[in-house]
Amino acid sequence: MRGLKDRIRQIAPYVPGEQPKERDIIKLNTNECPYPPSPMLLAALKEFPGEDLRRYSDTEAGDLVQALSDVYGVPADQIFVGVGSDEVLALAFQTFFTELSDGEHLLFPDVTYSFYPVWAELYHIPVRAVPTDDGFKIRREDYIGQQDAGGIIFPNPNAPTSICEPLAFVEEIVRSNPDKVVIVDEAYIDFGGESAVSLIERYENLLVVQTGSKSRAMAGLRVGWAFGSRMLIDALKAVKFSFNSYTMNSPAIALGAAAIRDVDYWKELCRRIISTRERLSSGLRELGFSFPESSANFLFAKHETISGEEVFQTLKARKIYVRHWNAPRIGDHLRITVGTEEETDALLAALQEIVG
């Protein structure tokens, strides 16, 4: 006989980086921006009419979509917004990958965003994790002419490897798979990569997903979006409106729009992070760490002699949090978010004592 427990869906959920309550830690474990969001966002927060919360939010999030349309030069009907790019990605998995033919798989790199296998499990999507090469690079040819491919997703820059592929590389994968949806997750594109958004006019099968969480310092607001053909965007909207029309709340729409419109502040944030990343890179190299060249707001670093677990635990005991996975291939690596200049000094000083 089936018991109650057997009727309940069991799933191992995604495990995000820790969000400790203490304020006196140096938090370099979830790739948040170390600087505050745009002053325009903070002004919009102060001015937000609480009275408006009485009404349902705009199901189309029109102000936010218009801000994205103006800043990125993409028509509004080719933009989809959601509660962080995690919601956009989850809905995209459901929209584009739950109707694969027998024998087909969703392809993604073996070392990548660990939410992908969780969504695949949630929606019963068959997957094939494609091994990255010895340097953790995605191999273009692994995603071209694959008989079993029913869809493709990869981040560019990839996470947690920090490696960015050129636009021509992305275009070739998109062009070679015209009858499959290819999703490029550009959570970190603003830190040194070239966005594939310029390709959406030419390729109906391309969805480019971005977020306000990393380069615009609004992870807590939960604002993400996707650019794509009308066919893909309309399909995403149909699934979203079959699930919950009001996922985005009114303050997130208004504040998100204000932040998106403040282009100068956003560019300045990126410039500062990139400059600190270069200083952190040379500091870590001098201490015996190696890592791929980063195009993101983090480094994927491994020490020449000390294990990843040991460096992770020792830093944590000193209230410096970085990210570590007990996973195949990457157990000796740490993903270290680029913090402020002061946080970088403190990190390098602590590591000097640990490995020196």
Ligand SMILES: *Cc1c(COP(=O)(O)O)cnc(C)c1O
């Ligand atoms: C951070 C991240 C996201 C999701 O960010 P949201 O805060 O949900 O917008 C998506 N993909 C990758 C690769 C990320 O690192």
